[in-house]
Amino acid sequence: MAILAGAYFVYLFFAFAQVPIDSDWASLNLEAADLLRGNFFLSGWNFTGATFLFTELPLYLPGAAFFGVSVRGVIFSIAFGGWLLFLAGFFLLREGLADGSFWQTLFFYAALCAVPALPALQNLRAHVGAYIIFMILIAVLFRLTAGKARMPRRRLAVYCILLVLTAASDLFIATLFIAPLIVYFGWGLVANEPSETTRRDARLIGLTAGAFFIGKALEKIYLMIGAAPLNSRVGSAKWAGESAVSFYFRNFRFGCMKLFGAYFGETRVFSIGTPAAWLKLILLLIGAAVIALNLFRFFRREKTTDEISTFLSLAIVCHGAWVVLGGFALNSENTLRYYAFFPYALAVLLIRTALVSGVLSRRLVRNRLTVRTLSVAVCVLILALTFRLPPRTRVITPQDRLATFLRDTGYVSGYGDFWTATHTVVSSENRIAVRAIRADEGSGGEVRRYFWFNRTDWYDDPEANFIVVGLKEPWMNVSEETVRNFFGAPVRETRFEDYLILEYPKGLYSRFSQ
Numbered sequence: 001m002a003i004l005a006g007a008y009f010v011y012l013f014f015a016f017a018q019v020p021i022d023s024d025w026a027s028l029n030l031e032a033a034d035l036l037r038g039n040f041f042l043s044g045w046n047f048t049g050a051t052f053l054f055t056e057l058p059l060y061l062p063g064a065a066f067f068g069v070s071v072r073g074v075i076f077s078i079a080f081g082g083w084l085l086f087l088a089g090f091f092l093l094r095e096g097l098a099d100g101s102f103w104q105t106l107f108f109y110a111a112l113c114a115v116p117a118l119p120a121l122q123n124l125r126a127h128v129g130a131y132i133i134f135m136i137l138i139a140v141l142f143r144l145t146a147g148k149a150r151m152p153r154r155r156l157a158v159y160c161i162l163l164v165l166t167a168a169s170d171l172f173i174a175t176l177f178i179a180p181l182i183v184y185f186g187w188g189l190v191a192n193e194p195s196e197t198t199r200r201d202a203r204l205i206g207l208t209a210g211a212f213f214i215g216k217a218l219e220k221i222y223l224m225i226g227a228a229p230l231n232s233r234v235g236s237a238k239w240a241g242e243s244a245v246s247f248y249f250r251n252f253r254f255g256c257m258k259l260f261g262a263y264f265g266e267t268r269v270f271s272i273g274t275p276a277a278w279l280k281l282i283l284l285l286i287g288a289a290v291i292a293l294n295l296f297r298f299f300r301r302e303k304t305t306d307e308i309s310t311f312l313s314l315a316i317v318c319h320g321a322w323v324v325l326g327g328f329a330l331n332s333e334n335t336l337r338y339y340a341f342f343p344y345a346l347a348v349l350l351i352r353t354a355l356v357s358g359v360l361s362r363r364l365v366r367n368r369l370t371v372r373t374l375s376v377a378v379c380v381l382i383l384a385l386t387f388r389l390p391p392r393t394r395v396i397t398p399q400d401r402l403a404t405f406l407r408d409t410g411y412v413s414g415y416g417d418f419w420t421a422t423h424t425v426v427s428s429e430n431r432i433a434v435r436a437i438r439a440d441e442g443s444g445g446e447v448r449r450y451f452w453f454n455r456t457d458w459y460d461d462p463e464a465n466f467i468v469v470g471l472k473e474p475w476m477n478v479s480e481e482t483v484r485n486f487f488g489a490p491v492r493e494t495r496f497e498d499y500l501i502l503e504y505p506k507g508l509y510s511r512f513s514q
Helices: 003-015 023-036 057-067 071-094 102-113 118-123 128-144 153-167 174-193 196-226 242-260 273-297 306-327 342-357 371-385 398-408 418-427 481-488
Strands: 414-418 433-439 447-449 466-469 492-496 501-504
Touching: 003 071, 003 371, 023 057, 023 071, 023 418, 057 071, 057 128, 071 102, 071 128, 071 342, 071 418, 102 371, 118 242, 128 153, 128 174, 128 306, 128 342, 153 174, 153 196, 174 196, 174 273, 174 306, 174 398, 242 273, 242 306, 242 342, 273 306, 273 342, 273 371, 306 342, 398 418, 398 492, 398 501, 414 418, 418 433, 418 466, 447 481, 466 481, 481 501
Parallel strands: 414 433, 414 466
Antiparallel strands: 433 447, 466 501, 492 501
């Protein structure tokens, strides 16, 4: 098993190397490297809307420790997170199962999600730590409530500690786990007469809510010590309006198909990808029916055959509703990291349902074929159609080439838009300092520092003397026109691929708007 797990990690490392990193991933690598240098409270950092302290950062520490600030360090960390998420899903799949051998369930599970579709590879970045802990928390929860009115203290301590640390790191645990838990146990409290079991469930709801608020308090204390603020931009998000919900739901639906590998939009009609997508789509539709049936039985208070499957169905729906309604301006290309746990959760749900219900033993076609045999054949076909050994070389990005060009031409410190800046820093292995800026709209717009996933003191560099402008798609209004209007004519300008480097006298940091 250890050999298989190691081989799978190596596979994921090279698979993720085929996906270009971006500045989100790069920022986590820089945070982890700073923490390893002794900045334990990340003093001076400007976070996003989440700290990721005990969820994402632990995944990025090994990469920073082994490879430092580098693209390889980022890829190692992403692969580590994907590897742990796979293992956490399998741990949840096996939890409490009496039926199904270890190797049989591993084979089914691997066929459904061991080979992530490209959109899954692209979106397994931030929030992966929360997804991992979410899977573990469900298993711990149902060990706590396994037919006993009293909860074992050690398991309860593990449960509360995991919740506190996750709540201090990523607010998504509220819709992934806490909201489903309140619905799951709260619905039972409404229906049942007071008893030892209902009192236990009420205590569990109270402890869960208490652990969440303690976690948020821990987060505030940590931020206060390090004087590292959360960014207010996420906190100002509003619920999606009625007119947007149908559009977001459509994108969400297609996004789920993409994550699970059941999408045809970018697949040639006559290719091996088409039958694989059809098989995955059928399984996705079966999974949707299982979720609907589980919820129907739950709200009708019918006795469930598998509590974990019911809870997981609630979690998939609760978090999905939050993603659609939460004002993320959802499109199926760039925000599905908010739902990237879905392929693993759906695989767990499908396989647990098949094993617990005993459907695999049923016979088809005049009793000559079992569902188990058919399932094995389908899984073998999916693996044969989707698994390919990835190349041993990683994808080279424009920021990689930009970092090399800046270094070779003698540039050391400057500015650019967010997606150019931090990515270039990591591509240069921290040899080139490019800090993120943004600009106001309009010809008279001011150019400002962009305090997002970075340190404030990075901007106090007297050597800074250039601004990189993307000529194709300027982000946050950092265009050639805006920069020229605000800073004036450069002393020199250099074109490199789709970038324009505008050079000014040193001390450029003092000219930014506050």
